[in-house]
Amino acid sequence: MSLTSDQRESYERDGYLVVPELFDSASVDRWRERLIEIVSGRAERSERMLVMKDVMVAKGAVAPKNELEAVAKVQDYEGDPVLDTYAHDDRILEVIQGLLGDEVMSIHTMLINKPPNVDGRHPLHQDLLYFPFRPAEKIGASWTALEPVTRENGCLVVVPGSHRGKLQPHGSPDWEYVNVAYLGAVEVADAIEQRVHLEMNTGDTVFFHPLLLHGSGRNRTKAFRRAISAHYANVAVTWEWAGGDYLKRPYRIVTGPRKGEIWNGQINTETPINPLDYLADSVDEMLRVGDANRRRATTP
Numbered sequence: 001m002s003l004t005s006d007q008r009e010s011y012e013r014d015g016y017l018v019v020p021e022l023f024d025s026a027s028v029d030r031w032r033e034r035l036i037e038i039v040s041g042r043a044e045r046s047e048r049m050l051v052m053k054d055v056m057v058a059k060g061a062v063a064p065k066n067e068l069e070a071v072a073k074v075q076d077y078e079g080d081p082v083l084d085t086y087a088h089d090d091r092i093l094e095v096i097q098g099l100l101g102d103e104v105m106s107i108h109t110m111l112i113n114k115p116p117n118v119d120g121r122h123p124l125h126q127d128l129l130y131f132p133f134r135p136a137e138k139i140g141a142s143w144t145a146l147e148p149v150t151r152e153n154g155c156l157v158v159v160p161g162s163h164r165g166k167l168q169p170h171g172s173p174d175w176e177y178v179n180v181a182y183l184g185a186v187e188v189a190d191a192i193e194q195r196v197h198l199e200m201n202t203g204d205t206v207f208f209h210p211l212l213l214h215g216s217g218r219n220r221t222k223a224f225r226r227a228i229s230a231h232y233a234n235v236a237v238t239w240e241w242a243g244g245d246y247l248k249r250p251y252r253i254v255t256g257p258r259k260g261e262i263w264n265g266q267i268n269t270e271t272p273i274n275p276l277d278y279l280a281d282s283v284d285e286m287l288r289v290g291d292a293n294r295r296r297a298t299t300p
């Protein structure tokens with residue numbers, strides 16, 4: 001699907017674009033099924049895949065009835081033959097190319113599972129916090145609903161136009177249960193008043209800018225709220241994080257003449273960005289809690 005000029009303008013103005021019915025239910029069914037297979041151990045996990053348990057499960061605050069009720073996210077599904085068909089799907093890539101340019105690489109992939117009975121909220125945050133690449137406008141996300149998402153089951157919430165601001169300080173929200181690395185922008189009192197709830201049907205897809213403030217609410221239903229997502233960057237981005245651990249993971253080019261190759265990264269650390277400068281909380285504290293939860297999350 002090539003973008004219309006109205007769609008481009010709306011993305012540039014608001015920082016996001018919803019494309020209804022980008023996928024039919026058959027495509028979406030296989031990704032949802034694959035999540036179940038992976039979580040229940042019926043499918044092998046790809047090399048870097050991380051299945052994260054929900055914090056309430058990890059802390060014993062709720063007793064899940066099955067494996068799927070225990071999981072908050074599957075990070076880095078790259079290499080999974082079924083889930084990869086999402087990140088490499090032409091319907092996604094054509095829109096991404098329209099927004100970011102012709103040659104793009106995949107920089108992150110995940111499934112988000114919001115089971116019933118857990119808090120599961122995502123505080124308002126900006127994804128750029130997690131990415132070493134700049135400039136921000138050459139990065140973008142796709143997020144596809146794997147079932148109808150509503151205010152009641154914790155749909156995405158966005159703050160239109162917030163992508164025109166800067167990367168903000170983030171910290172752990174003051175909630176009783178917060179999943180590891182679900183950081184929130186600290187100063188959001190005004191922004192939260194302008195939030196818009198994106199209620200979507202199965203297969204509807206939202207594309208968004210990495211500076212867009214977004215999050216999601218609690219699942220107050222007795223059913224699951226699941227989504228599949230991928231992040232992309234134009235190959236012309238440069239790696240700008242401080243520290244020496246450059247290119248510690250392969251970023252695969254997914255469009256254009258170098259499709260299939262691993263990005264061979266331009267590094268620009270003249271004015272290095274230290275992501276820790278954007279963390280409002282004690283890093284030691286966050287890492288300590290994070291490690292403990294990760295250990296629990298990966299223990300079957």
Ligand SMILES: O=C(O)CCC(=O)C(=O)O
Pocket residue numbers: 112122127154155156214215216227
């Ligand atoms: O799907 C959701 O609930 C929010 C996902 C999200 O914003 C994230 O994981 O960064």
